[in-house]
Amino acid sequence: MDVKFIQGDVVLENVKCLDLDLTLDCGQAFRWEKQRDGSWSGVAKGVFLNIIKNGDTVILKNTTKENYENIWRGYFDFDRDYVEICNRLKQDSLLAPTVDRYYGIRILNQDSWEALCTFVISQQNNIKRIKGIIDRLCRAYGDEVQGGYYTFPTAQRLSSLSVEDFEALGTGYRAKYLERLAKDVAGGKIDFEKIKALPLEDARKELLNIYGVGIKVANCALLFGFGFYDAFPVDVWMKRVMEYYPNGLPECFKGIEGIAQQYLFHWARNNL
DNA sequence: GTCCAGGCATGCA
């Protein structure tokens, strides 16, 4: 992959195994919007981005070199060899056709706080409604960084809200979880950087101590917001998929269980 | 009207 900085844009050439449509709308992030020109707009880590892919060329419009290096390079996982990963996953005969069918799904490295909050909201919920809740949350308590695009509110900002304030966003019974989560994070009870540095099992234990966080939400947060590619979230869709793996996960998933999971999850939602 | 969604806390055995 070649990186060029051309007239205020960041241009990446020869990008392999990246499908923006699949990656930005496969149930791992809920805030990206597709534009009429086929590009995607969104906000991550407090910064707005419009991104488009033509052939093997990706253009991050109106982006500084600093933002590319500090945010987007890691967010889109540009340094990871997904071609090699997909080839490895295709050693599994069940996953092989799925990887071919949905080739280009990547894991986004989202902000830890946003991912944790997002997947607390996601529990016992559907993707359409999750998006609506998060959109209302950001519009109400985030900062507008571009017309109609808002940052995800900080834990400090949300720590002053009441349970009723969260309920007003349509979060339902999850409101009490969010209320306490915001206060605990703002108060320093939960240290994201410390958790990121732990082994998977220990990191998961830390997250499981949080009110409203169970095994599924913990694994999603670990995979999408803490850099644990070996986390393997199992929700109602993945439970159906697991019937195809009665003897457990195949050896070729090792270390990248989370990436395998995302292909299987997407396949399940579209075919089961 | 019933069922379901990227589940979890709680109570009880």
Add this chain to the structure above:
DNA sequence: TGCATGCATGGA
């Protein structure tokens, strides 16, 4: 340890 139950909301 494992299992049953209640839980908010909105779309199908």
